Amino acid sequence: MNNYGWLIRREFWERRAIWIVPACISGTLILVALFGRAQILSDVPQESSAFVGKVYLGLTGALFITVMTLYSTLYLLDCLYDDRRDRSVLFWKSLPISDTDTVLSKLIVALFAIPLVAVLAADVTSLIVAFIVSIRAPTMIGGSLWQGSDWLQVQALWLYVILTMAIWYLPVSGWCLMVSAYVKRAPMLWSVLPLLGAYLIERFFLGTHYIAQVIGGRLAGYAQVAFHGSSHGSPAAWDAQEAANAAWQFMDIRGFFGSPATWVGLGLGVAMVAAAIQMRMRRSDI
Amino acid sequence: MAPLIEARNLHKKYGSHVALDNANLTIEAGRIVGLIGPNGAGKTSALRAMLGLTSYEGELRVLGREPFRERTDLMKDACFIADVAVLPSWMRVDQAIDYVGGVHPRFRRDRAMGFLAKSRIEGKRRMRELSKGMKTQVHLALTMAIDAKLLVLDEPTLGLDILARRSFYDALVNDYMDETRTIVITTHQVEEIENLLTDAIFIDKGRIVLDSSLEDIAQRFCAVSVAGEQLAAARAQGPFYERHVLGKTVLYFEAKPRERLSGFGELHTPTIADLFVAKLSGDAS
Numbered sequence: 001m002n003n004y005g006w007l008i009r010r011e012f013w014e015r016r017a018i019w020i021v022p023a024c025i026s027g028t029l030i031l032v033a034l035f036g037r038a039q040i041l042s043d044v045p046q047e048s049s050a051f052v053g054k055v056y057l058g059l060t061g062a063l064f065i066t067v068m069t070l071y072s073t074l075y076l077l078d079c080l081y082d083d084r085r086d087r088s089v090l091f092w093k094s095l096p097i098s099d100t101d102t103v104l105s106k107l108i109v110a111l112f113a114i115p116l117v118a119v120l121a122a123d124v125t126s127l128i129v130a131f132i133v134s135i136r137a138p139t140m141i142g143g144s145l146w147q148g149s150d151w152l153q154v155q156a157l158w159l160y161v162i163l164t165m166a167i168w169y170l171p172v173s174g175w176c177l178m179v180s181a182y183v184k185r186a187p188m189l190w191s192v193l194p195l196l197g198a199y200l201i202e203r204f205f206l207g208t209h210y211i212a213q214v215i216g217g218r219l220a221g222y223a224q225v226a227f228h229g230s231s232h233g234s235p236a237a238w239d240a241q242e243a244a245n246a247a248w249q250f251m252d253i254r255g256f257f258g259s260p261a262t263w264v265g266l267g268l269g270v271a272m273v274a275a276a277i278q279m280r281m282r283r284s285d286i
Numbered sequence: 287m288a289p290l291i292e293a294r295n296l297h298k299k300y301g302s303h304v305a306l307d308n309a310n311l312t313i314e315a316g317r318i319v320g321l322i323g324p325n326g327a328g329k330t331s332a333l334r335a336m337l338g339l340t341s342y343e344g345e346l347r348v349l350g351r352e353p354f355r356e357r358t359d360l361m362k363d364a365c366f367i368a369d370v371a372v373l374p375s376w377m378r379v380d381q382a383i384d385y386v387g388g389v390h391p392r393f394r395r396d397r398a399m400g401f402l403a404k405s406r407i408e409g410k411r412r413m414r415e416l417s418k419g420m421k422t423q424v425h426l427a428l429t430m431a432i433d434a435k436l437l438v439l440d441e442p443t444l445g446l447d448i449l450a451r452r453s454f455y456d457a458l459v460n461d462y463m464d465e466t467r468t469i470v471i472t473t474h475q476v477e478e479i480e481n482l483l484t485d486a487i488f489i490d491k492g493r494i495v496l497d498s499s500l501e502d503i504a505q506r507f508c509a510v511s512v513a514g515e516q517l518a519a520a521r522a523q524g525p526f527y528e529r530h531v532l533g534k535t536v537l538y539f540e541a542k543p544r545e546r547l548s549g550f551g552e553l554h555t556p557t558i559a560d561l562f563v564a565k566l567s568g569d570a571s
Contacts, residue, residue, distance in 0.1 A: 006385055006388040007389075009385075009388075013376070013377065013378075014376050086374070086375060088372050088373065088374035092374075093339055096358050096390060097361075097389055281354075281357075
């Protein structure tokens, strides 16, 4: 287990974007809070200020998590390819660390460490921005940014999002790791080309769209499986009343873990990660 | 005692290219072995197989383990430098020391720091900022601080100038080598390591051409510089290779008593480099 500490630390040393990107987003938001036009906040009617407070926390977190999830995907595509390209894999493999531990450590970084950094950055940024706004803006709106229960709910929501996204998108992560462990060049391109090829072959020869449906369903289907609230359409349709409800009312925990799609995906993802480990064992060079 | 490395019918193919063709070799503990061969002869494939970096067919035991299946365990007792340029460019020297110290049970931090102190390389420098010679020193410091039984060096001094190469080998012999350790080296610059080696293994086209200690080589092989008039008589003794140097002909003999050759001219033991050329060209013709 001690090795995992070092393996994960190693990734943070190498991929400084893991903290530089959140720091940049955070810096931008703080600058906007400091120098943006505070008057627009005075137009917010008093009755919806609680709603604004929740949306503010939600959007800040969503921004960090979205950007860092995209970064995680790029990271997974790159992590087993980059060290083969510059041959530093020969240094890593000269140490008594198994390929299983290496690959799993990268998966842990992508699925948990990076999103947790994003949540932490979102929390710190929200606090600083709320503080600035409370000083600069009219009183009502400032107060609505300091709801302790909202904060706790949002933390629970993000932990749920991190866990469920890690499970739901494991086939995507596993696929990225396989591509990264295997290709001789252009992992980004190779992550798409075989799937595109399979889609076109299926379309021309069979006239069906199963592959596109499966991939599309996986990529776009997350929110539907993990959350309630589709009856109200998009989040923009929430009204103040509904927003006052606890955030965990949106989480469809039973629905998510009860869905066969979740478990099929998990199984497939585990198989792909196992395949990536095998490829990593066999490939020490480009 | 079982040999440190033992390969029986080691076979490795890349597509249709045969890199190792039923190679057999044995390496005993406490030796410094040169694995010598032309480009594409299978040197690197052999080393990769020994280090568990690649799969193979045939039998191979290194320190009693099967390298490919047990690489993680093997790397506790064996370490390798596969070209010094492989240290990750983004890493800082102190990070490398912390990391290896963190994951390697046999790493002795004080030793690594001692080696580095001599080279005056600052811990905060990143590998990409270091010259090739400095990187070599860092890598060597990291490796020599590991209490390993086997050290494998694959072209360790490639691209280094002569000063850096010399100090690399000096450090290896003076600060590292003792009777408990074994070193396997491949290099193109055979002349440079010839006086370090205790054993030489020649490899050509995936096959082991020679696997012998230097004492045995000195006993078994003999070169004679022969002047023109003696040439026919000397050739009758059955040399396996001949070479013309400065008007004389040098004939190479294997397993011939020296007293039968001494009449033809000046006798000497061929250098490893000469023997290598002789053995490979001689066997081919």
